[in-house]
Amino acid sequence: xxxxxxxxxxxxxxxxxxxxxxxxxxxxxxxxxxxxxxxxxxxxxxxxxxxxxxxxxxxxxxxxxxxxxxxxxxxxxxxxxxxxxxxxxxxxxxxxxxxxxxxxxxxxxxxxxxxxxxxxxxxxxxxxxxxxxxxxxxxxxxxxxxxxxxxxxxxxxxxxxxxxxxxxxxxxxxxxxxxxxxxxxxxxxxxxxxxxxxxxxxxxxxxxxxxxxxxxxxxxxxxxxxxxxxxxxxxxxxxxxxxxxxxxxxxxxxxxxxxxxxxxxxxxxxxxxxxxxxxxxxxxxxxxxxxxxxxxxxxxxxxxxxxxxxxxxxxxxxxxxxxxxxxxxxxxxxxxxxxxxxxxxxxxxxxxxxxxxxxxxxxxxxxxxxxxxxxxxxxxxxxxxxxxxxxxxxxxxxxxx
Ligand SMILES: NC(=O)c1ccc[n+]([C@@H]2O[C@H](COP(=O)([O-])OP(=O)(O)OC[C@H]3O[C@@H](n4cnc5c(N)ncnc54)[C@H](O)[C@@H]3O)[C@@H](O)[C@H]2O)c1
Ligand SMILES: [Zn+2]
Numbered sequence: 001x002x003x004x005x006x007x008x009x010x011x012x013x014x015x016x017x018x019x020x021x022x023x024x025x026x027x028x029x030x031x032x033x034x035x036x037x038x039x040x041x042x043x044x045x046x047x048x049x050x051x052x053x054x055x056x057x058x059x060x061x062x063x064x065x066x067x068x069x070x071x072x073x074x075x076x077x078x079x080x081x082x083x084x085x086x087x088x089x090x091x092x093x094x095x096x097x098x099x100x101x102x103x104x105x106x107x108x109x110x111x112x113x114x115x116x117x118x119x120x121x122x123x124x125x126x127x128x129x130x131x132x133x134x135x136x137x138x139x140x141x142x143x144x145x146x147x148x149x150x151x152x153x154x155x156x157x158x159x160x161x162x163x164x165x166x167x168x169x170x171x172x173x174x175x176x177x178x179x180x181x182x183x184x185x186x187x188x189x190x191x192x193x194x195x196x197x198x199x200x201x202x203x204x205x206x207x208x209x210x211x212x213x214x215x216x217x218x219x220x221x222x223x224x225x226x227x228x229x230x231x232x233x234x235x236x237x238x239x240x241x242x243x244x245x246x247x248x249x250x251x252x253x254x255x256x257x258x259x260x261x262x263x264x265x266x267x268x269x270x271x272x273x274x275x276x277x278x279x280x281x282x283x284x285x286x287x288x289x290x291x292x293x294x295x296x297x298x299x300x301x302x303x304x305x306x307x308x309x310x311x312x313x314x315x316x317x318x319x320x321x322x323x324x325x326x327x328x329x330x331x332x333x334x335x336x337x338x339x340x341x342x343x344x345x346x347x348x349x350x351x352x353x354x355x356x357x358x359x360x361x362x363x364x365x366x367x368x369x370x371x372x373x374x375x376x377x378x379x380x381x382x383x384x385x386x387x388x389x390x391x392x393x394x395x396x397x398x399x400x401x
Contacts, residue, residue: 027267031170031194031258033251037158038078040085048156048193049129050089058129060156061093061122063115063142065134067101068160071203075133093122101134103292105141106176106183115145124153129192131156135208136164136296140186143174147189154192160200162212162246163297166253167219167276170194171261172268181358182284188268196254198247209241210333211297216253217332218304221325222278223256225376232324235331272365275378279303281369282341285355289340301334302341305399310392311371314385321375326399337400341393350393356384 030051034044049058062079069075076095083092097118105111124130130153132142139157146155159169175186201209220228230252231238237245260276261267274280283303287294294302308325311317329336343351360367366382373379 027172027190029191029193031196031254033196033198033254035197035199037195037197038075038082040082043086044195045082045131045156046086046089048195051193054089056127057087057089057091059091059093059124059127060129060131061118061124062096062131062133063118063138063145064096064098065101065105065138065160066098068134068200068203069096069098072200093124093128094118096133099134099138099142101138103137103177103287103296105134105137107292109176109178112141112145112176115142116149119145119149119153124149126150126153129154129156131158133158133160134164135159135161136168139164139169140174140183141176143189143191144176144186147174147187152189155189157191157194158200159194159196161204162201162209162250163215164212165196165198165201166212166250167215167257169196170254170258177288180288181362182287183362196250198243198250201246201250202243206241208295208297209246210239211295211301213238213246213249213332214297214301214304214334215257216249217329218278218300219253219256219260219276221304221308221372221375222275222370222378223260223376224252225374227252227256228328228375232328235328239331239333269363272363272368273370273380274363274368275370275380277359278370278372278378279305279307281355281359282306282352285352285358286338286340289343289351290338294338294340298334301329301332302336302338302396302400305329305334305336306341306392306396307369307371309395309399310384310389311373311379313388313392313395314371316379316381317372317374321372325372325375330399335400337397341396350390352393353386353389 032044036042037045083090099105099111130146132139139159143155146153157169159165172188172190174189175183178184220231234245279300283299286299305326308322312322341352345351368380370378371381
């Protein structure tokens with residue numbers, strides 16, 4: 001009797017036997033913009049937990065950024081009261097696990113281990129939820145912990161900073177730092193839902209409010225000239241951290257980041273390009289070189305200024321646009337220089353340039369750096385001309401001091 005086989009053509013002795021597996025999984029998650037997520041009359045969190053199975057009672061636990069815990073001391077009580085109020089659809093399993101906020105969350109492996117242990121202790125399974133309330137660093141770390149617990153438990157993100165509401169918290173990545181490099185360990189894991197509560201921004205330090213806006217400028221520069229003009233028109237209010245104007249920047253930036261992930265054709269970054277990482281090769285290196293004295297957004301502002309100057313020096317970007325960008329960054333209050341940029345190795349080469357190789361390694365494939373062909377028009381290049389980059393660093397020194 002002949003056995004059924006997927007192959008009809010006989011296999012030659014030199015040919016491999018291959019079965020091709022193919023499937024696709026659609027992703028969809030809502031990003032809500034709201035105020036007072038834990039006010040009992042606000043249905044957003046309950047709605048987010050019940051999206052897929054409205055008739056079940058959903059178990060959840062909260063991981064909380066310690067900066068948020070300090071600024072909002074009544075939050076654990078509010079979470080308990082919210083869960084009691086919506087008790088038919090949700091069950092809060094414990095008091096929040098408070099973890100260190102800021103880059104410590106991503107640098108300290110014990111913080112990651114504590115989240116894993118917390119999820120284990122509560123018996124969080126793949127149908128339970130982890131609600132992460134905090135800035136981009138805590139979102140990255142707790143998101144990574146959740147993605148690796150039981151091979152991925154559901155995460156509802158409540159990002160509490162400008163940066164995490166405008167960029168990282170609405171996207172699909174998480175990660176922690178390791179081996180002296182940023183985001184070395186991490187996964188692509190779309191959240192179940194994202195709740196951006198603008199009230200949280202009212203307690204954020206001015207420095208963090210300003211730093212986070214850099215990601216809005218970045219996405220305008222590579223994607224949306226009209227948004228860049230809007231930022232220029234509102235630069236005084238933004239520099240003064242005027243709440244409503246900052247909230248509009250956050251909202252538009254989030255929209256553009258979401259649109260890029262949905263429509264770029266490469267949501268999980270399998271290719272070499274990463275247009276939303278304009279200015280980031282230098283930024284990531286500077287963050288590590290300064291031992292995170294520079295905030296991510298501050299480092300991105302410097303990295304963008306450098307790559308803008310370089311874009312002009314290689315003749316890709318016009319001088320008027322270049323001046324406009326550098327002047328906007330200055331008006332928004334970003335320092336455009338840090339002495340770490342001048343640090344050199346034994347051969348006199350700036351150490352920051354090692355960021356190019358690390359960036360390539362992180363992406364895989366060939367070196368791909370996004371530069372600017374115009375405002376709103378990112379352009380990928382695969383080579384960096386070192387003498388021109390060194391000249392751009394000199395220009396940055398003059399522009400930034
Ligand atoms: N995953 C991604 O796609 C992605 C994208 C961009 C940036 N990031 C990462 O995001 C991180 C930076 O995140 P960030 O800018 O949100 O800063 P952050 O998470 O480092 O937080 C900054 C400080 O603000 C505190 N804080 C947070 N919310 C607060 C609030 N509402 N009130 C008072 N204090 C509050 C924190 O405790 C911390 O001390 C970096 O690690 C960066 O690499 C990730
Ligand atoms: Zn960034």
